[in-house]
Amino acid sequence: MPIGWTTGLCHQSSAAIEIAAAWYRAHFATCEHPVIPALRKRFGLTPLQAIAVLREAQR
Incomplete structure (x- = not known):
């Protein structure tokens, strides 16, 4: 991952x-x-957060 790379999601x-x-x-x-x-x-x-929820729920 490059330095400064981010997911675009805050804490x-x-x-x-x-x-x-x-x-x-x-x-x-x-x-x-x-x-x-x-x-x-x-x-x-x-919309992106909702998709992230589904991904997280599958872990």
Whole structure:
């Protein structure tokens, strides 16, 4: 990784992603669909953050 490389996500954003991912892992069976808009609405996320939630939830 080059020096100064960033994901474009701040620490506050990362915390929101972790919280949303934990919620999604616990509620994936009952989460409304489509999932990305549902996560965005529930947690106030950007589209990229909502995608990051799904990635984090799969870990």
